[in-house]
Amino acid sequence: MLRAFSLRRTLHLHLKPPKPVKDPLPLIRPLSTVSPSSSSDAEIRKYLGYAALFLFSGAATYYSFPFSDSAKHKKAQLFRYAPLPEDLHTVSNWSGTHEVQTRNFHQPENIQELENLVKEANEKRAKIRPVGSGLSPNGIGLARAGMVNLALMDKVLEVDKEKKIVTVQAGIRVQELVDEIKQDGLTLQNFASIREQQIGGIIQVGAHGTGANLPPIDEQVISLKLVTPAKGTIEVSKEKDPELFYLARCGLGGLGVVAEVTLQCVERQELVEHTAVSNIKEIKRNHKKLLSENKHVKYLYIPYTDTVVVVRCNPVSKWKGPPKFKPKYTTDEAMQHVRDFYRESCTKYRADETTAKSPDNDEPDINELSFTELRDKLLALDPLNKDHVKKVNKAEAEFWRKSEGYRVGWADEILGFDCGGQQWVSETCFPVGALAKPSMKDLEYIDKLKQLIEKEDIPAPAPIEQRWTTRSRSPMSPAYSPAEDEIFSWVGIIMYLPTTDARQRKDITEEFFHYRHLTQTQLWDQYSAYEHWAKIEVLTKFLHKLFL
Numbered sequence: 268m269l270r271a272f273s274l275r276r277t278l279h280l281h282l283k284p285p286k287p288v289k290d291p292l293p294l295i296r297p298l299s300t301v302s303p304s305s306s307s308d309a310e311i312r313k314y315l316g317y318a319a320l321f322l323f324s325g326a327a328t329y330y331s332f333p334f335s336d337s338a339k340h341k342k343a344q345l346f347r348y349a350p351l352p353e354d355l356h357t358v359s360n361w362s363g364t365h366e367v368q369t370r371n372f373h374q375p376e377n378i379q380e381l382e383n384l385v386k387e388a389n390e391k392r393a394k395i396r397p398v399g400s401g402l403s404p405n406g407i408g409l410a411r412a413g414m415v416n417l418a419l420m421d422k423v424l425e426v427d428k429e430k431k432i433v434t435v436q437a438g439i440r441v442q443e444l445v446d447e448i449k450q451d452g453l454t455l456q457n458f459a460s461i462r463e464q465q466i467g468g469i470i471q472v473g474a475h476g477t478g479a480n481l482p483p484i485d486e487q488v489i490s491l492k493l494v495t496p497a498k499g500t501i502e503v504s505k506e507k508d509p510e511l512f513y514l515a516r517c518g519l520g521g522l523g524v525v526a527e528v529t530l531q532c533v534e535r536q537e538l539v540e541h542t543a544v545s546n547i548k549e550i551k552r553n554h555k556k557l558l559s560e561n562k563h564v565k566y567l568y569i570p571y572t573d574t575v576v577v578v579r580c581n582p583v584s585k586w587k588g589p590p591k592f593k594p595k596y597t598t599d600e601a602m603q604h605v606r607d608f609y610r611e612s613c614t615k616y617r618a619d620e621t622t623a624k625s626p627d628n629d630e631p632d633i634n635e636l637s638f639t640e641l642r643d644k645l646l647a648l649d650p651l652n653k654d655h656v657k658k659v660n661k662a663e664a665e666f667w668r669k670s671e672g673y674r675v676g677w678a679d680e681i682l683g684f685d686c687g688g689q690q691w692v693s694e695t696c697f698p699v700g701a702l703a704k705p706s707m708k709d710l711e712y713i714d715k716l717k718q719l720i721e722k723e724d725i726p727a728p729a730p731i732e733q734r735w736t737t738r739s740r741s742p743m744s745p746a747y748s749p750a751e752d753e754i755f756s757w758v759g760i761i762m763y764l765p766t767t768d769a770r771q772r773k774d775i776t777e778e779f780f781h782y783r784h785l786t787q788t789q790l791w792d793q794y795s796a797y798e799h800w801a802k803i804e805v806l807t808k809f810l811h812k813l814f815l
Contacts, residue, residue, distance in 0.1 A: 354370050355368050355369070355370055356368065356369055356370070356372040358372060358398070358401070358409060358414065359401070359406075359409075360401040360402070360403060360404065360405075360406040360409065361400070361401050361402050361404075361689070362404045362689040362690055362691070362764060363689055363764070363772075364404050364405070364406065364689075364691065364764070364776070365405065365406025365409050366406075366409070367406075367409045367410065367411045368411065369410070369411050369412070369413055369414060370413075371393070371395065371412070371413030371414065372413070372414050372416065373395070373413070373414070373415045373416070374415075374416050374417070374418060374419050375415070375417070375419065375420065376419045376420065377420065378420070378492075378494070378500065378526050378527070381415070381417070381420070381494050381524060381526055382494055382499065382500055384415060385415075385494050385495070385496055385523075385524060386496070386499075388413070388496065389496035389497070393412065393413060394410065394412040394413060395410075395412070395413040395414060395415050396408055396409075396410040396412070396413070396414050396415070396520060397414070397415055397416075397417075397467065397468075397471075397520035397524045397525070398410075398414045398415070398416050398468075399416070399417075399464060399465040399467060399468025399469075399471075400418075400440065400463050400464055400465050400468060402461065402463060402464055402468075402801075403472065403801040403802070404690060404691055404692050404801075404802060405801065405802055405803060405804050407472065407519070407800065407801060407803075408468070408520070415524060416438070417436065417437050417438030417465065417467060417524075417526070418438050418465070419438065420436040420437065420438040420439075420526065421436055421438045421439040421440070421443060421465075422435070422436050422439065423435050423439065423444065423447045423448065424436065424527065426448060426451050426453070428451050428452070428453070431453055431531065431532045431533060431534065432489065432529060432530070432531060432532065433448055433453065433529070433530050433532050434527060434528070434529045434530075435466055435527065435528055435529075435530070436526065436527055437465065437466055437467030437524075437525045437526055437527060437528055438465050438466075438467065439465065439466050440462065440463055440464065440465055440466075441455070441458065441459075441462045441463070441464050441465075441466065441469060442462035442463065442679075444466060445462070445679040448532065449535055449677075449679070452534060452535050453532040453533070453534065453535055454532060454533060454534075454535040454536075454677070454678055454679050455484075455487065455530070455532060455533070455679070456481060456484075456487050456531070456532070456533050457475070457476030457477075457478060457481050457482075457484060457487075457563075457682070458476045458678070458679065458682040458683065459474045459475065459476055459484070460683060460684040460686050461683065461684075461686065462679070462683065466528050466530075467520075467524075467525040467526075467528065469484055470484055470485045470487075470488055470516055470517065470525070470528065471485075471516075471517060471518060471519055471520055471525060472517075472519065472799070472800040472801040473485055473517045473739065473741065473743065473744040473745055473746070473799065473800050473801075474799075474801060475734070475736045475746070475757060476563070476682060476734070476736070477563050477564060477565045477734035477735055477736070477757075478561075478562055478563045478564070478735065478736065479558040479559065479564070479702050479735040479736070479737070479754050480562065480702065480737065481562075481563070481736060481737060482736055482737045482738065482739055482746075483517075483736050483739045483741075483744055483746050485516045485517040485739055485741050485744060486737075486739055486740070486741075487530050487531050487532075488516045488528060488529070488530060488531075489504065489505075489529040489530065489531055490502060490503065490504035490505075490512075490528075490529040491503050491504075491512070491515055491516055491525055491527070491528055491529075492525070492526045492527035492528075493515060493522060493523035493524065493525060493526065494523055494524045494526050495522065495523035495524075496523070500526065501523075503515050503516075513740050513741050513742060514741070514742060514743065516741055517739065517741035517742075517743045517744045518743055519743065519800060535677060535678065535679075536582050536583070536677070536678055537582070537583040537589075537675060537676065537677055537678070538562075538563075538580045538581060538582060538583065538675070538676065538677070538678050538681045538682070539580065539581055539582075539583055539589055539590060539673055539674070539675050540578065540579070540580045540673065540674040540675070540676075540681045541578070541579045541580075541581075541672075541673050542576065542577070542578050542667070542670060542671055542672060542673075542674075543576075543577050543579075543671050544574060544575070544576055544577075544664075544667050544668045544671055545574075545575045545576075545577050546573045546574065546575055547573055547575060547710075547713075547714075549575075550566065550575050550577070550710065551707075551710055554705065554707065554709075554710060555705055557577065557579070558702060558705060558735060558754075559702055559703075561579040561580070561581055562580060562581050562582065563578075563579065563580035563581070563682060564577070564578065564579050564580075564735070565577075565578050565732060565733060565734045565735075566578075566713075566732075566733040567667075567729070567730035567731070567732055567733075568713060568717070568729070568730055568731040568732075568733065569660050569661075569663055569664045569667075569729040569730060570657075570660055570717065570720050570721075570725075570727040570728070570729060570731060571656075571657045571660050571661075571720075571721065571727075572660055572661060572664045574664040574667065574668075576667045576730070580678075580681055580682060583675060589673070589675040590673050592672055592673045594670075594671070594672040595669070595671070595672075596669040596670070598670075599634075600669060601666055601669035601670045602638060602641070602666065604662060604665055604666075605638065605641055605642075605645075605662050605663075605665075605666055606633050606634065606641065608645065608658070608659075608662045609633060609641060609644060609645055610633075612645060612648050612655075612658075613648070616648040616649060617648070637685065638663075638666055638685075639685045639686070639687040639688070640687075640688070642659060642663065642687060642728075642763075643687060643688045643763060643765035644765065645659045645662070646659055646728060646763050646765045647765035647766045650726065650762075650763070650765065650766070650771065650775055651726050651774060651775065651778055652726060653724050653725070653726040655726075656726040656727065656728055659728065659729075660728065660729045663729045663730075664729075684732075687763055688763060688764070688765055689763070689764040689765075690761055690762065690763045690764055691761065691762045691763075691764065691775070691776065691779040691780075692759055692760070692761050692802050693759070693760050693779075693783045693786070693798060693802050693804075694757055694758065694759035694760075694798065694799040694801075694802045695745075695757070695758050695786070695790075695791060695794075695796040695797065695798050695799070696745035696746050696755050696756070696757045696796065696797055696798075696799060697709075697712070697755065697756060697758075697794040697795050697796035697797070698748065698753055698754070698755055698795060699735075699754055699755065699756045700753070700754065701750075701752040701753060701754060702737075702752065702754050703752070705754070708756075708794060709733065709735070709756035709758075712756070712758060712790060712794050712796075713731070713733065713758070715789075715790060716731065716758070716760075716786060716790065717731075719785055719786065719789060719790070720782075723785060725778075725781075725782050725785075726778065727760065727762070727782065728761060728762060728763060730761070731758065731759065731760055731761075732758070732759045732761075733756060733757070733758050733759075734756070734757045735754055735755065735756055735757070736754070736755055736757065737753070737754055737755070738750065738751070738753045738754070738755065743800075745757075745797040745798070745799055745800070757799070759799075759802075760782065760783065760786065762775055762778065762779040762782065763775075764776075780804075783804075
C-alpha cells in the first residue's frame, strides 16, 4: 500500500470587505420642503428615515470595528466555503526556501508498487516527479502535480565483497548505506559535505565530493534500474546501452524513476585530515602541488580577509601511522573569542538580552553551541550589514587559525563538513585544465569573485568553498567532458537564513540573488561555468516539462 504524509492544511478565510454604505440622510426629505397639509406623512417619513439611519449605522459599525474570536466565528459562518481536503500534503525542502502543497505524495514500499504508480500516472496522463531527501536549497524535486519519494525503499540488496560492488534500492540514504557495508570492509569512493541524501538523488543531480583525481559521484554507478512510463522497468548499463546509461545516471529523474542502483565501491580506509590556515599568495605558489599530492583537498575562503583554510585528507600511512600532533589550542580556547564577540554584539544589538543561561532565559548556553551554531546567531543579529558580517568573518578566520591540526578517522567520518544552518547556495563548475597542467583559472575566478564582493559591498559570509573533481561522462553533469584528463573546479557561494522572521528571510533572499546575479553576469560565461543542478534556480519553474 502506498503511504503518504498526512498534513492538514491550515484554514484561512479571506472575507471580502463590505461595500461602502451610502449616506442614509438623503432618504429623509428636508423638513423645510414639507407642507402643513402633509405633516403627518412627513412625520412618518422622518421616523422611517431615523430607523434607516440606525440600521445602516449599526451595519457600518459592525463591519468597521474589531471582533472577538467568537464574533468573528459567527461572522465567518455567513461566508461558506467548500470543505478543505484532509489529504493535502505540505512538502518543503530542508532550508525552507521552497514549499508546495499536493494531494499526490506517494511512498511505495517496493518496486511493484512503484511500477503500478508510474503506470497509473501514465494512463491518466498525470505528472509525478521523483523527490529525495529535500536537501537541495532549490527544491528541485518539489512539484504540485505530484511527487514520488522512495524513502521506504531503502534496502541493501546485494554485496559482492570480491568485486567491491553493491546493489541498493534508490531510497537508501548515504549514511545508512555506508553503515551497512562497513561490516564488509567497503565504502563509497567519495562523499559530498553531508550524508543525508538518498542514493537516487545524489547521483541524479550530479553531486560530488573533492579530489582532483576523483570523479563526481555519478561515475561510481555501474548500472541502474529505471521505472519508466512507456517501457516499464528497464535496466541500463554501459554494456547494454551506453548512450542511455550515461544520460540516465545523471538525469534528474527525467527519464524515469531510479529504483535500484549498482555502485562501484572501494575498500574502507582511515584518513588523516590536516587543516591549516594559509593566504592567497601561498596558495598560488603551492596550488599545483596541493592538487596533485593530496587525495582530497578543498579551500575555504573567508570574504573580506586574506585567509584561506586548506583542508587535506590522505590515507593513513601503513609505515608511519597517524601523525603525532598536539594542538596549540583546545576547542574551548578556539571558540572563546567568538563567544566574547557574540556577547559584545548582543550588548550592541539587543542590550536587554541576557546571553548566559539562566532560569529566566530560554537562550541556550553559548558554551554548548558549535561554531556554526554560534555563527548563525551572530549573523542573525544583523545579516545584511556588511560591517557586521565582516566582523563575523574576521572572527571565523581567527577560529580556523586556532583550529589548525590533524584529525584521524574513517573516510565516511572525515569527508564531511558542518555546513551550518538553513541557507541559500549557488555552486558553479568550470574546467581548469589538466592535473598535469592546471590552467590556474580556478584561482583567477576566486580573485575576481572576491574583488566583486568588495566592489559591490556584498554582505558575503564565509566560507566560499572551492573543490575539484575529474570529468564526468554523463552529458547532463556540470563536469561533463570528453577529455579524460580534464579537471573541474566547483565554487560555492552562500548566504545563511539564521532566522524564522519572514521579512528578514525575504530580505536575505533578495540580497543573495543579487549576489548570485552579479557572479552570473560577470563570471560564468567568462569561465564556461555551469551551475550545479541541486543549486540552480532559474529553470525550476520550467523543469516540470521534463518530467513524467
